[in-house]
Amino acid sequence: MAKTKDWNVAAERLPELLRRMPKAELHIHIEGSLEPELIFAMAARNRVAIPYSSVEELRSAYAFSNLQSFLDIYYAGASVLQTEADFRDMAWAYLERAAADNVVHAEIFFDPQTHTVRGVDMGIVINGLHRACTEARDALGVDASLILCFLRHLSEQEAFETLEAAMPYLGKFIGVGLDSSELGHPPEKFAKVFARCRELGLHLVAHAGEEGPPAYVWAALDVLKVERIDHGVQSTKDTALMKRLAQDRIPLTVCPLSNLKLCVFPQLAQHNLRELLDAGLVATVNSDDPAYFGGYMNENFLQTFAATGLGAQHAWQLARNSFDASFIDAAQKRRYADLLDATFAAFE
Ligand code: ADE
Ligand code: ZN
Numbered sequence: 001m002a003k004t005k006d007w008n009v010a011a012e013r014l015p016e017l018l019r020r021m022p023k024a025e026l027h028i029h030i031e032g033s034l035e036p037e038l039i040f041a042m043a044a045r046n047r048v049a050i051p052y053s054s055v056e057e058l059r060s061a062y063a064f065s066n067l068q069s070f071l072d073i074y075y076a077g078a079s080v081l082q083t084e085a086d087f088r089d090m091a092w093a094y095l096e097r098a099a100a101d102n103v104v105h106a107e108i109f110f111d112p113q114t115h116t117v118r119g120v121d122m123g124i125v126i127n128g129l130h131r132a133c134t135e136a137r138d139a140l141g142v143d144a145s146l147i148l149c150f151l152r153h154l155s156e157q158e159a160f161e162t163l164e165a166a167m168p169y170l171g172k173f174i175g176v177g178l179d180s181s182e183l184g185h186p187p188e189k190f191a192k193v194f195a196r197c198r199e200l201g202l203h204l205v206a207h208a209g210e211e212g213p214p215a216y217v218w219a220a221l222d223v224l225k226v227e228r229i230d231h232g233v234q235s236t237k238d239t240a241l242m243k244r245l246a247q248d249r250i251p252l253t254v255c256p257l258s259n260l261k262l263c264v265f266p267q268l269a270q271h272n273l274r275e276l277l278d279a280g281l282v283a284t285v286n287s288d289d290p291a292y293f294g295g296y297m298n299e300n301f302l303q304t305f306a307a308t309g310l311g312a313q314h315a316w317q318l319a320r321n322s323f324d325a326s327f328i329d330a331a332q333k334r335r336y337a338d339l340l341d342a343t344f345a346a347f348e
Contacts, residue, residue, distance in 0.1 A: 009312035009347045017347050018301040018315055022339050024105040024322035025098060025286055025297055027230050027253035029149075029179065030129060031078040031111055032289025033094035042080040042089075050080065062292055067211050067262050068181055070292060078114050087128025091144075095132060097290075099140040101298040104336060105326055106144040108133070109177055113151045113162055122165040130172040145327070147205065149177040150193065152185040159193040174327055175203030177230065178220075182212040187219040194224040203327050205253075207231055211264065214238035221250065228253060228325060233264060235281075236272050242279050251282040251325030256304040257295050258288035268307035277314060284322045316344055 009017055036055040043050045052058040058077075064070040081087060091108065098106055108129070115125050126146070133144040148166055150159040166173070176197045178190055187206055194204055208220040210231035217235050220226045221244070232252035235241050245252065256271050258264075265271050276283040285304065290296040295303065301318075304310065323336040 007312045007316050007344050007348065009344070011311075013347055014305065014312060014315070015302055017312060017344070018305060019298050020102055020347075021315060021319050021343050022102050022104045022336060023297060023301075023319045024107070024284075024326045024336070025103045026107045026228070026251070026284055026322060026325055027109070027255055027286035027288055028094065028098075028106060029074075029109045029111065029289050030091055030094060031081075031114065032074060032293075033097075033291050034077055034081075034090055035093070035291045038090065038093060039077050039080050042082070042086050046080060046082045046086070048080045048082070050076070062261075064262055064292075067183075070262055070289070071180060074289060074292060075114055078111070079118060081115060082120060082124075084124045084128040084131070087125055088131045091129045091132030092135070094290075095136040095140055095142050095144060097296050098144075099136070099142050101296055103142060103297055104339070105323070105328060106142060107147055107174070107327060108144055109147050109149045109179065111149050111151060111179065112166065113154060113158065116162065116165065122162075122169065126166065126169040126172050130169075143328070143332075146173040147175045147177050147203070148173045149179045150190060151180040152178050152189065152207075153181040156190050156193050159190060160196070163193060163196065170200070173202075175205060177204075178206035178208075178224070179230070182207060182210055182216065186212070186216055187224045191223050194226075198225060203227055205230055209234035210259075211262075214241045217241055217245075221248075227251075227327075231255065231259075233259060233272055233276075236275055236279075242281070246280040249282050249324075251284060251321065252276060253286050253325070254283050255286045255288035255293075255300070257290075257293045257300050261293040268303060271304065271308060273304060274308055274310060274314070277310075277317060282321045282325050283318065284325055285318050312344070312347075316340065 036058045136142045204226045205228045206220040206226045207230040209217040228251045
């Protein structure tokens with residue numbers, strides 16, 4: 001495992017180090033960054049009715065018991081998005097928050113089927129999001145790219161139709177993922193469409209082992225041939241799977257506050273992030289749907305470290321893992337790794 005040295009940072013300086021260290025975010029659903037204020041502003045400008053009378057009332061509905069209870073509200077929130085400017089503004093708001101958290105690289109999920117089903121054209125979605133990513137490079141110093149996700153509660157045929165609609169924009173996204181309701185929708189359901197995406201040279205990732213069993217993680221690896229697993233926290237239930245993930249250096253994009261809010265773990269102190277790191281897995285920390293789960297990147301780091309007692313060495317490992325697990329080239333990975341080491345050196 002990559003390790004330059006043992007970092008010695010005073011405990012009281014750890015929160016500032018967590019905030020300041022450069023990091024990559026690899027698991028963020030852009031529709032999950034839509035804050036209630038923006039939902040209301042877009043509903044008003046697009047004349048879309050929403051069943052809440054105020055920002056406060058909407059926010060108070062964010063009490064979830066599992067993944068599905070969240071998804072129902074998340075898809076309703078996304079219904080206010082109509083124009084290319086809406087998609088650009090949503091992504092821009094996220095990228096500004098990412099920059100404030102010292103996220104220097106982001107690989108951003110989007111759910112086109114949530115929008116195309118409402119009659120919004122694929123071009124409006126992708127062009128709007130892509131514009132924000134392009135602008136962020138110079139204006140915010142954040143390097144961002146897009147990953148198109150297929151909704152697993154829909155059919156593989158619908159995933160193929162989505163891919164077809166996205167073909168004119170192939171240069172504007174770097175990969176595909178699989179999200180939405182996990183239980184009852186195993187990875188195998190999407191074997192053919194992932195094989196086609198692989199032929200097209202797209203990167204492949206999939207949500208697996210968030211609520212679903214280790215068997216879904218195996219299938220994502222062996223059937224879909226994904227390069228990263230999104231969540232994957234159920235993998236600790238299967239020793240052979242843990243060995244496979246460690247040996248093949250398959251990254252897990254872990255989302256602690258999401259896991260807490262969706263009741264995957266009863267308390268943050270019981271989260272298994274330390275176990276994943278101790279087993280030598282390439283685990284990373286991410287925000288998933290920050291507007292719904294109570295925090296962006298730094299909040300995920302700060303709350304998780306406070307609850308689990310992780311230290312500076314873990315912080316360095318998680319940030320380094322985030323760059324190693326990303327889809328950037330080796331030279332850029334090296335530059336980010338050097339920037340990370342310089343930041344830590346300044347804290348010793
Ligand atoms: N879509 C948005 N957030 C998700 C999550 N945590 N799991 C599956 N699908 C999602
Ligand atoms: Zn997710």
